[in-house]
Amino acid sequence: MAKLLRYIFWVSLIVAVLVGLLRLTAIRWWQVPVGDPYLDASIAPTLRGGDWLILWRATAPRSGDLALCPDPKAPARIVIGRFAGMQGDHVKISKNALTVNGSVADNTGSCDSFKTIDPAAGLEVPQGCSEEELFEKTHLIAVVRDSYAEPAPVDLDVPEGKVFLLSDNRQFPYDSRDFGAVDRSSCAETIVVRLVSKDGFFDVANRFTWIH
Numbered sequence: 001m002a003k004l005l006r007y008i009f010w011v012s013l014i015v016a017v018l019v020g021l022l023r024l025t026a027i028r029w030w031q032v033p034v035g036d037p038y039l040d041a042s043i044a045p046t047l048r049g050g051d052w053l054i055l056w057r058a059t060a061p062r063s064g065d066l067a068l069c070p071d072p073k074a075p076a077r078i079v080i081g082r083f084a085g086m087q088g089d090h091v092k093i094s095k096n097a098l099t100v101n102g103s104v105a106d107n108t109g110s111c112d113s114f115k116t117i118d119p120a121a122g123l124e125v126p127q128g129c130s131e132e133e134l135f136e137k138t139h140l141i142a143v144v145r146d147s148y149a150e151p152a153p154v155d156l157d158v159p160e161g162k163v164f165l166l167s168d169n170r171q172f173p174y175d176s177r178d179f180g181a182v183d184r185s186s187c188a189e190t191i192v193v194r195l196v197s198k199d200g201f202f203d204v205a206n207r208f209t210w211i212h
Contacts, residue, residue, distance in 0.1 A: 003170035028055050029195060030068070033078070037119035043080050044116050045098065045129050045140045046211065047191075050198025053211070055189040062190075064135030068212055069165065069187035072179045080191065081158055081165025081175045084134065085158040086184070088127040093154040096143045106133040111140055119172060127171060132145075139212045152177055163187060 033039065034049040046066065047053070061067040063083050071077040083099055085091035092099040099105070111129040128143045134209050144150055151173055158164050161179035167173035176182065197206035 010102075014099055015091070021034050028189075029053065030055055031138065032080075032198075033182050034198070036077075037057035037117060037122070038172075038174045041119045042163050042167040042169050042171075042174040044169045044198050045111070045114055046125070046168045047080065047194070048198050050071075051206075052195040052197075054193040054195060056192045057189045058144055059190075060184070061187055062135075064137040066139070066168070066191045067165070067187040068189045068191060072182055072186075079174060081167055081178075082134070082139070083163050085164035085181075087160045087162055089158045089164070091115065091156055091158060093166070095150050095153075096130070096141070098132070098166070100134075107131065107158065108133050108138055114142075114173060116142065116169065124170075128168075134186075135140050137212050140168060142171055144171045161185070 001183050013160060021120070028094040030053055032043070032047055032049050032051045032053065036049065040049045054209045055068060055136055063086055066080065066082050069079050069081065076104045084098060090101050096107075097104060107130055109131040112130060113128050115124050116127050117123070125145075125148070127145065130141050130143050131138055132141045148171060151170065154164075154177060156164075156180050159182060163184045164176045165187075167175040193209055194206060194209045196208075201207060
């Protein structure tokens with residue numbers, strides 16, 4: 001019994017030290033703010049307000065990563081967007097179609113429909129869901145419905161030192177179409193894992209999930 005207790009003690013100590021080192025140098029856990037309707041709509045269907053996440057900060061986000069950045073219009077506020085274009089890239093967006101340097105982001109399949117709150121009207125809106133492959137990474141997007149006004153199209157070259165952020169919700173985005181390309185250096189953390197969802201530990205489907 002004494003050997004077992006010593007073993008548990010040392011294993012627990014080693015794990016605690018490793019987690020502490022990672023916390024100091026490479027990761028942090030963070031909760032998506034609750035009560036921000038524009039952020040909440042823009043991150044669907046990938047995330048929801050109230051989700052607990054692990055952020056990777058040892059290396060900068062790369063093309064296709066979902067990143068956490070300060071809002072250029074209000075630095076005390078955050079935005080979450082995908083790196084859809086780096087400096088020198090040519091980005092085109094029309095409805096659900098994303099093109100980077102002439103290559104169309106592939107639509108690889110559909111996923112379950114869901115409902116989003118329109119942040120401007122406060123009304124619940126049904127949305128379709130699709131899988132998109134961008135820079136060899138597959139993630140979910142909420143698609144634009146024909147019955148809703150299409151967000152403004154994009155056709156531009158990303159300026160030097162900037163990155164074009166794109167919301168996973170193409171119907172209700174809050175991204176570089178609203179505030180322009182952002183300084184790449186301002187986006188230092190990549191969203192990599194959802195620990196638990198806003199519904200807590202017993203929401204098994206959304207517990208310990210990789211964020212692509």
